[in-house]
Amino acid sequence: MKNILATEELNTEELILRAAKKIFTHKGFEGARMKDIADEAGINKALLHYYFRSKDKLFESIFDGVLKSFLPQAILILSSELPLFQKIDRISEYYIQSLSKQPDIPIFVLHELSVNPYRLIENIKEHGMDLHLFSQQLQSEIDEGKIRPIKTAHFITNLFALCVFPFIGRPLIMGMMNLNDTEFNSYVLERRQIVTETMIRSLKV
Amino acid sequence: MKNILATEELNTEELILRAAKKIFTHKGFEGARMKDIADEAGINKALLHYYFRSKDKLFESIFDGVLKSFLPQAILILSSELPLFQKIDRISEYYIQSLSKQPDIPIFVLHELSVNPYRLIENIKEHGMDLHLFSQQLQSEIDEGKIRPIKTAHFITNLFALCVFPFIGRPLIMGMMNLNDTEFNSYVLERRQIVTETMIRSLKV
């Protein structure tokens, strides 16, 4: 039985997937070159085609995987039994932490979706992006006078905007604020509390 | 003297720039084809090179123009003499209204900056992205106990995140919320008030 913990013992297919994820998320589908991916994986171009037939097929593997590793978590937390304010905290905690390790993901996903919106359709269907339960919870809190009225769409937009924008706007923020890499990392660490506070204060009656 | 109001009387260079802006902002630099731009402008590929030498040069013209038409306005409003809460309202009004007419701009700019962060440097130097005055105002309001403490970086991130994210995340929002184009437009119209309210409520002591 293979030692699953030996991270350096990757087979070729895994090497390719890791390299492809790095190059695609950094440069986008159109900007990525099969040569770049092969070099990153330390193998030959031809092997990419041997394992994945085409650039499109390879990309689909990466894109689907990325989407599946991020979107469902939001639905899971939002549809849970947790109190509203705890959900806010969990979402900001999870997304800011995950994206700190993979900061290229948001701009990659949103750029590709913006160029090819159809890509989302299958994935959404598959995972059933049902926010019905969450909408009910939100409406209950409003009806009981616990929070100010807000539509589900705006609540979710606000929450994700506050969490994700630092990663999307990184070069702009670093430029406008004159931050170096170290300073930017500190700034990101502060975001979790800022997001939670901003969301909760804006909802308080 | 030419009639500057006759919008249909564009010379070839203007036709190219208009077409290039449309194609580049929609598909990004790597995804854009010179053929697409020529077709959009109703002219021949060779003419693009006659006027702009290369795809890179043409892109620079567009990118610089786009940056100059959006960034300085924020600095202008933030560095003005207006009260803090009015600045919030002006920013959300200006950016949500402008971007409604050109919704591709944010993802375009942020994707290109993410692939080539150096692009920003010259532009920022040129326009002097100085937020010193604004930081002083923010600190004064905090010191006088008028608003809760918040760093300039987080204030600006929050404000721009709330304004810009709907355009960046459009396909995702439409997918998750099951919105059609008409519904999305209504949703965007509501954002201006949501942004102002969210920002101001989160700052209130």
Place this chain on the structure above:
DNA sequence: GTCTATAAACAGATAGAC
């Protein structure tokens, strides 16, 4: 200035040896 035709460079994909 504007076009057609073509060159030159590149990128994705395949053939075939090992």
Place this chain on the structure above:
DNA sequence: GTCTATCTGTTTATAGAC
């Protein structure tokens, strides 16, 4: 499975006629 060499189609860029 993995490599080198090559093919095929695409894309940017140029030459040259009008």
